Amino acid sequence: MNEELHAIAATAAQICSEWTPEAAARYSGGWADEVWDSLTKAEFTVLPVPESSGGAGAGLAEAAVVVHEIGRAAVPVPLTETALLAGWLLTAASRTVPTGPLTASAPTDMAVDRCAGGYRLTGKLSRVPYGHLAERVAVLLDRAEPLVAILDSPREAWERGRNLAGEPRDTLLLQDTFVPGEDVTEVDATISGRAFRVRGALGRALLLSGAMEAALDSTITYAGQREQFGRPISRFQAVSHHLAAMAEEAAASTTVAMSAATAGQQPDWILTAAAKAQAGRAAGVVARLAHQVHGALGFTDEHPLRLITTRLWSWRDEFGNERFWERQLGAAACAAPDLWTLVTDPAEVRANG
Amino acid sequence: MSSRVLPIDVVRVPPGLEPLRAEVRTFLDSEIRRGAFTPQCDSWLTGWDEPFSRRLAEHGWIGMTIPRRYGGQGRTVLDRQVVLEELLAVGAPVAAHWIADRQTAPSLLRYGSEQQRAEFLPEIAAGRCYFAIGMSEPDSGSDLASVRTRAVRVAGGWRLTGTKVWTSGAHRAQWFFVLARSAPDTGDRHAGLSQFIVNLRAEGVTVRPIRLLTGEHEFNEVQLDGVFVPDRYVLGEIGSGWGQVTSELGYERSGPERLLTTFPLLAALVSEVRRRADRDPAAVAEIGALTSRLLTLRQLSLSVAGMLAAGKPADVAAALVKDLGTRFEQEVAERARMLADEMPDPDAAPGTFTSHLVRGLLHSPGYTLRGGTNEVLRGVVAKALERA
Ligand SMILES: Cc1cc2nc3c(=O)[nH]c(=O)nc-3n(C[C@H](O)[C@H](O)[C@H](O)COP(=O)(O)OP(=O)(O)OC[C@H]3O[C@@H](n4cnc5c(N)ncnc54)[C@H](O)[C@@H]3O)c2cc1C
Numbered sequence A: 001m002n003e004e005l006h007a008i009a010a011t012a013a014q015i016c017s018e019w020t021p022e023a024a025a026r027y028s029g030g031w032a033d034e035v036w037d038s039l040t041k042a043e044f045t046v047l048p049v050p051e052s053s054g055g056a057g058a059g060l061a062e063a064a065v066v067v068h069e070i071g072r073a074a075v076p077v078p079l080t081e082t083a084l085l086a087g088w089l090l091t092a093a094s095r096t097v098p099t100g101p102l103t104a105s106a107p108t109d110m111a112v113d114r115c116a117g118g119y120r121l122t123g124k125l126s127r128v129p130y131g132h133l134a135e136r137v138a139v140l141l142d143r144a145e146p147l148v149a150i151l152d153s154p155r156e157a158w159e160r161g162r163n164l165a166g167e168p169r170d171t172l173l174l175q176d177t178f179v180p181g182e183d184v185t186e187v188d189a190t191i192s193g194r195a196f197r198v199r200g201a202l203g204r205a206l207l208l209s210g211a212m213e214a215a216l217d218s219t220i221t222y223a224g225q226r227e228q229f230g231r232p233i234s235r236f237q238a239v240s241h242h243l244a245a246m247a248e249e250a251a252a253s254t255t256v257a258m259s260a261a262t263a264g265q266q267p268d269w270i271l272t273a274a275a276k277a278q279a280g281r282a283a284g285v286v287a288r289l290a291h292q293v294h295g296a297l298g299f300t301d302e303h304p305l306r307l308i309t310t311r312l313w314s315w316r317d318e319f320g321n322e323r324f325w326e327r328q329l330g331a332a333a334c335a336a337p338d339l340w341t342l343v344t345d346p347a348e349v350r351a352n353g
Numbered sequence B: 001m002s003s004r005v006l007p008i009d010v011v012r013v014p015p016g017l018e019p020l021r022a023e024v025r026t027f028l029d030s031e032i033r034r035g036a037f038t039p040q041c042d043s044w045l046t047g048w049d050e051p052f053s054r055r056l057a058e059h060g061w062i063g064m065t066i067p068r069r070y071g072g073q074g075r076t077v078l079d080r081q082v083v084l085e086e087l088l089a090v091g092a093p094v095a096a097h098w099i100a101d102r103q104t105a106p107s108l109l110r111y112g113s114e115q116q117r118a119e120f121l122p123e124i125a126a127g128r129c130y131f132a133i134g135m136s137e138p139d140s141g142s143d144l145a146s147v148r149t150r151a152v153r154v155a156g157g158w159r160l161t162g163t164k165v166w167t168s169g170a171h172r173a174q175w176f177f178v179l180a181r182s183a184p185d186t187g188d189r190h191a192g193l194s195q196f197i198v199n200l201r202a203e204g205v206t207v208r209p210i211r212l213l214t215g216e217h218e219f220n221e222v223q224l225d226g227v228f229v230p231d232r233y234v235l236g237e238i239g240s241g242w243g244q245v246t247s248e249l250g251y252e253r254s255g256p257e258r259l260l261t262t263f264p265l266l267a268a269l270v271s272e273v274r275r276r277a278d279r280d281p282a283a284v285a286e287i288g289a290l291t292s293r294l295l296t297l298r299q300l301s302l303s304v305a306g307m308l309a310a311g312k313p314a315d316v317a318a319a320l321v322k323d324l325g326t327r328f329e330q331e332v333a334e335r336a337r338m339l340a341d342e343m344p345d346p347d348a349a350p351g352t353f354t355s356h357l358v359r360g361l362l363h364s365p366g367y368t369l370r371g372g373t374n375e376v377l378r379g380v381v382a383k384a385l386e387r388a
Helices: A003-016 A021-026 A034-039 A060-071 A079-090 A193-225 A237-260 A269-299 A305-315 A324-333 A339-344 B015-035 B049-057 B077-089 B095-111 B116-127 B243-255 B264-275 B281-309 B315-340 B354-363 B376-387
Strands: A100-106 A111-115 A118-129 A136-141 A148-150 A169-180 A182-188 B129-133 B150-154 B157-165 B175-181 B193-199 B205-211 B216-231
Touching: A003 A034, A034 B315, A060 A079, A060 A237, A079 A100, A079 A148, A079 A169, A079 A193, A079 B376, A100 A118, A118 A136, A118 A148, A118 B116, A118 B205, A182 B216, A193 A237, A193 A305, A237 A269, A237 B376, A269 A305, A269 B129, A269 B175, A305 B354, A324 A339, A324 B315, B015 B077, B049 B095, B077 B264, B077 B281, B095 B116, B095 B129, B095 B157, B095 B175, B157 B175, B157 B193, B175 B243, B193 B216, B193 B243, B243 B315, B264 B281, B264 B315, B281 B315, B315 B376
Parallel strands: A100 A136, B129 B175
Antiparallel strands: A111 A118, A118 A169, A136 A148, A148 A182, B150 B157, B157 B216, B175 B193, B205 B216
């Protein structure tokens, strides 16, 4: 990481520290609105959005660094949704991107009917992160000629849901819902459901790798303090090997996720697939070992470890679990002229797949 | 016949036990059908249902190995194993009597006074008397011999002072065995420990909830403030607590619940894959992999039961089964989420695949900790290898 990225990471970490341990422990749904305000002031919520669309005009790498910090601090904010997904869709639709909070969805089976003055949509937006809290929802209608529809979030209409960490995952039923023509824009064919999934997966891989680092920090500290048989448990080789295994998985996950994000303005989909598969697999290992080392204490609601592990157990399944991405990679490997070409292809060749 | 590496016998369920299995199955089917309980993962530690326990007792399925003169059934360890397997396979709510049946009763039979046996065993077998385990303390987990709870001699008995933690079910059970230091540590850390039978409603006992990471109230902190324990409630010999508690841990570690905690999820996963039109061959192969491990572990678990029935030491075999079995329990949850490609929605309706998944997953940290961590169990296996 260069100095500029380090500085962004440090600022992001500083902002995340506004989310106090007490607030985190009390959290039972909703979001960290004050942290969001600070992120907004720092322009972090629209980092990769071009200035012409109201963003900060930075690259994907800058955004990735911030997302990683959010994951490490386990702050409930729709940052990946706003910065990586909605911001991207709105830019593609030549819209100015509001500061948010925004969220996004790419339903696979939405019926779209043209009507006087606009469109009528029928279908479901399932388990949308922070749905009822977002001001706008960017909906990608993935068709031969893809459309982006921008809905004012009908706050009361969402069916509230949550993930294992209590973060909102809300569902919205659209029943012949009218969307005025000016809020629906035809976009370039590269704005596909698949590209949406790649960006979502990249966001989750970054969050996961940040959270794994946090799990590791907590576990190292605990293993150095907890004594059994007259010595810190970190002195038992079985325990120190657990710490090493966690460190390896976390470092590998961060490295590949960051690599996928620093390939250019679009994520490198091959590396993103690898990153999400790696992070998904590692999340289970890291959560298991973190709990194993923390003993019964870490299994309680009073211990902050749960704030990390319930997120690891949730995020890994979003935007395709490791099996999904392994399949994608397997198919790409079989379709490539040969495996080594696929591994060494420059990122530009494979952006978006 | 046995393994050459570690002492494990090969044991098969005697054919004569199939009628018993069928009888238990019929009973459980009808209980589920009439809605008496909803199957769930981890039901043996967290499914507390006293009326259900009493109904089991009416069928003679609690305290099966307790001699008839103490109100039990005088049946064999393998008879009991069959009943346990059936209960666990459907995730029945057996937590109320589980600890009393599994470890309290055998400890009383081995170390208890005649008066203690007469007092507790018939009530345990009737599914009315529930026990908790008072071993762990804030600073004594894996290193159990370091317990600090003190027992001080007074007229007619002992006064106990200290704090026990992670005491499962202490807010609902009537009694627990407390491991305490009755003489100062003079170098041999295993000497000077004793076990006491303590009433959880006695004066000086305070039970406070410690919530699981899910918010559920299952275990507790139990504070003992000079709790008086009369001489008649000393278990076994004063000063012999370490040997006794080690034997108790043997019962605690050896059962089939150490591999079947997430079986309801595995069964639901198979239904889920079967139901799907594509019957994804990769998913079928993975179910095959899990099934092969289940079959292996179940045979190992039968070996442990068979060795206990034959009066052979089974500590090493039990440690091995618990290490492999509890990791299998976690693996089931990990595989299930991936194969079913299902979000672990915490609000899923009870009894559904997703609800089994969520519970199996969220409870998984406990599997490889409770009853002795897997690292400690491997220590037991490693020691056996040194002897081999
Ligand atoms: C769901 C649940 C229910 C429980 N119910 C009860 C109950 O009813 N009654 C009761 O008394 N207790 C109960 N316990 C406590 C349980 O017995 C302890 O959690 C267990 O003994 C481990 O102790 P600890 O949690 O203090 O971890 P620690 O002993 O502090 O261990 C922390 C980590 O260090 C490792 N470690 C420690 N020593 C060594 C070593 N020598 N070599 C290698 N690694 C080592 C451990 O394996 C673990 O990974 C329960 C626990 C759980 C999770």
